[in-house]
Structure formats: structure tokens, C-alpha cells
Amino acid sequence: MTNYFNGTIQTLETRVADKLSDYRFQHSVRVRDYAVKLAHDNGVDEDKAEVAALVHDYAKELSDETFLSVIKAKHLDSDLLNWGNYIWHGVVGAEIIRDELGIEDDEILNAVREHTTGGAEEMTPLSQVLFMADYLEKGRDFPGVETARQITDQSLAAGVRYQIVHTVLRLVKKETPIYPKSITTYNYWLNRGL
Template identity: 35%
Template sequence: MMEPLDREALLARVRAQMHDKRYQHTLGVAESARQLALLYGADPDKAELAGFLHDYCKCWPVDKMFEILVRHDMPTELLQGDKELWHSFAGAIVIQSELGVTDPEIIQAVRYHTTGRVGMTLLEKVVCVADYIEPNRDFPGVGMIRALAEKDLDAALATALGGTIQFLIEKHKTVYPLTLLAYNDLVSRKGREGGFNG
């Protein structure tokens, strides 16, 4: 088993995988994830590290990601679905083999940062929301999600996932089942608990 890299070596490896705009996004996600972790009681170091790693494979050729996913028996629905999702699942595999990451919480946060899933951990929610709200993001509704993220992490995540689902439907694109299930899970849980804050 390889030794994990120190922070500077790890950042250099991450930087080498992507163009400048994607790297700036990555730094923004890492910082936003740290802030959300401090706000909601997740481990800020793990959140920051997962933020640094979340898009490790984002700029890789799709055929390279496909090969990794096939080799690791990923579900057919993922392989036949939107290629935009592949980098998170491939990244969760590659950060283990190339960077020596062994923490299952960080690996899962990378794996589910684009799709979400039922029963997301606090760290997974933090990284997923950070990916939406980091300072370089600019899309309709991002300000509302940022404001929600300061008051109710689940509300922010449900709103973000709901927006993604709506966008995909409007573009006549498939919605990955995990994303629908994650959204439904968040909304039904919050309904049982008395609704969202804010």
C-alpha cells in the first residue's frame, strides 16, 4: 500500500490533472467545504481534502474514465448514463490507487458529490453543497442556495439537487436514479422533522 502524499505534493498532483479554471473551482470547493464543515460540525480537514480531490478525474478523456469504471464493475445505468457523472465515480477509485487515499468517508464524498445518494453522510452533504456554492460558481439561483447553506444544509442540498433535476428535464436529458432518490430522501426526511429552515 502506498504512503499518502503530503498536502503540497497532493495539490501538485491535483493541479496536474486539470486546466486553470477547473483548478480554481477545486480550490473554491475545498475552502467552501471547510467553512461548511466548521458550521455544521463535520471534520474540516476531511472536508477540505475531499474538496481538493472531488474533481480529480474531471478533465480526463471519457474513454479513460470508462475503462476504469468497467474494470471496477460499476452499474450499467451509470455506464449508459450521462458522462458528466463518470468523473466522480472514477475519481473515487483513482484517488485510492494514485494518491494513497484510504479514508472511506473522503472516498464516498468524492464518489457521490455529483449524484448524491440516499442517506448521505454529513461530509458527503458538505462536499456536494460546496461544489454548488463555491465563489466561482455563477448560475441562476446560486445566491439562494448560498443563503440556504448558511441556515440549513439539507435545504440547500435539496434545492441544489432539485435545480439539477429540473435543468436535466428541461434539456430532455436522463436523470440518474441516485439523484432522484437523494432528493426524495432529503425532502421526506425533512417533512417528517417539520420541514426546512429558512
């Protein structure tokens, strides 16, 4: 049993696997493994990290129509209508995770909401763990990933700063629109002490 889901971790894994392609389920399992390690190293609740990581992309393969109907039904910020799956699966996904999986813990739900863009301002250690585990899980292979893993082993906060700087850089280089919260996260972590 886990304190944060009404059932065993195996049941939760099955619920997540049922909603995702095998490829994305395997990503979620690798994020879980990395998140539990980072939680252990940083004094964060490992059970919370495990649940948050397993469910973080639960909504990622839902249709745009589903997200749009949840945004309307729950009267979420209408600016969300200007963005897409890459923003919705965390922010709107957290609502779907609460409703479908019965996960009520606000720290877990906030970590899911913040896993793509960071939290704009201070993030809980659990949010930082999920943000970094999603970026660094063993299947990730981008230039700098080993550097990012080493930095994060030294300091979780330094890892968060590294990720947000490099993500914003990559988006700018590709001339991709940047969600305002990503910019706010970037500014916050440049000024925040590590």
C-alpha cells in the same frame, strides 16, 4: 501533513493541479475554501473536507476510454456504461483517486462518489458539505445562487434539498436524461425531515 493523504496539502494540490486545466484546478481550490467553511460551521472534520474537496474533480479530464477500462477492470456496475463523464468522474473517479493518490478514507471516497447526484439516501455530513461546496463555491454564478448560499448557511440539509430540487428541475427543463440516483436523491430529500 494531513491524516488522509500521505503528504502535505501543498503536495496534494500539486498532484491535482498536474491533472487539471488551470480553470478546473481553480474551481477545486474554491470548492476547498467553501467546504472548509461549511465543515467548520457544521462540526465536520475540516481536514477531511479539505482533502475531499481538493480531489473531487481529479478524474474529470480523463478520457472516456480511461473510464471504460476502469469500469471493466474493476467490474463496476455495468449500467455505468450507459452514462458519461459527468457521472463517471465521481463514481469511477473515486477508484482512480484511491489508486493514484492513495486516499483510502471511505467517507472521503463516498463524498466524491456522491458529489454530482447526491447519495440517493442518507448522506454523511461530509458528503453534504462537499455536495454544497461544489454548488456554491465563489465562482458559481447562476440565478438563485445567493439564495442557495443563504439557505445553506441556515441549514446544510435545507441546502442539499434546494440543490437537488433545482438541479432536477433544470435537467427536466433542458430535457436532459436524469441519472436514476439523482431522482432517488430528490425523493429522499423531499420526504426527509430537515
